[in-house]
Amino acid sequence: MFMKKHTFWKVIENKDVFTAKNRFRIAVQKIKLPNGKVIDDYYQIHFPECILVVPVTPKNKIVCLRHYLHGFKKVGIVLPSGTIEKGELPLETAKRELVEETGYYSKEWRYLGNYGIHNNYGCGKVYFFRANNATKTSNPVSVDIENMETILIDKKCISEFLRKGYIASIGSIAALTLSEMVL
């Protein structure tokens, strides 16, 4: 279907230049482009992989979280999410985070693909899941430092919430809309 062949870049050198222990790592690379040009300082930001969940209740409401987001310096709505721990499969992380952050549980999971965060620097990969028939079976676990509020958004109101800018992160917007558009 796509006609043009694109050549991958060649990494000639790779050096770690900064590490935030257990969080992320910065590398600087010497790159050779397909046209022969060499770039001496192309940065890569290595985050651990993470997941985002679109939990849908039997009454067609989306289970979201509203809290202060220090990365954005504002209060906003996002989907349940989290970092994949060592030895975990993405789906296991998704199930764990959904219960921990919201107290909701689902047996019906659907994988929606994995996507990159930053075209140039990488910043890790995020796996999207949809959890159907999610029901509340426990209370959220306070493992996170955020003071999270669980809110249920009726599917009919998603467009309005998007239009009003209530959904704060590009990851949550992407997972939410992808889940609606492709299923």
Added chain:
Amino acid sequence: MFMKKHTFWKVIENKDVFTAKNRFRIAVQKIKLPNGKVIDDYYQIHFPECILVVPVTPKNKIVCLRHYLHGFKKVGIVLPSGTIEKGELPLETAKRELVEETGYYSKEWRYLGNYGIHNNYGCGKVYFFRANNATKTSNPVSVDIENMETILIDKKCISEFLRKGYIASIGSIAALTLSEMVL
């Protein structure tokens, strides 16, 4: 509409710990949470702000770019995007990048909001725009190091492209779907 009040975190100390000149900056912060707990090492990644454009032609095709994305180590489809230069307004960047990357030009712009990239680390802010009645008036300018291929995706095929995972970045998915859902 939202009942619960969320308190912002207090930054007690802020120290830059790494700078990739003209690209991004890492700071480590000492944070005081609303419950009084202190966190000694909360990282912030400061990217320059950037834009993403959803260009729509008079024939209802979306102008996209297909190229090798070093951040993801794969070839994929993304929307025209770019960094806001010093002194530029987001809309000016969007107009400039659309012409530079695709050779398409539009007089009909609509702002779709700005959104955060990473809940915790920040990683900058991205402004979404839609450019209606975009028409090709020049050739793309080869200012970027990427060897980009312009492709036109019929709006009717967006769902299929999303489902097949052809749209590579969460930013492009978010802008594309937001543009479809809210307009």
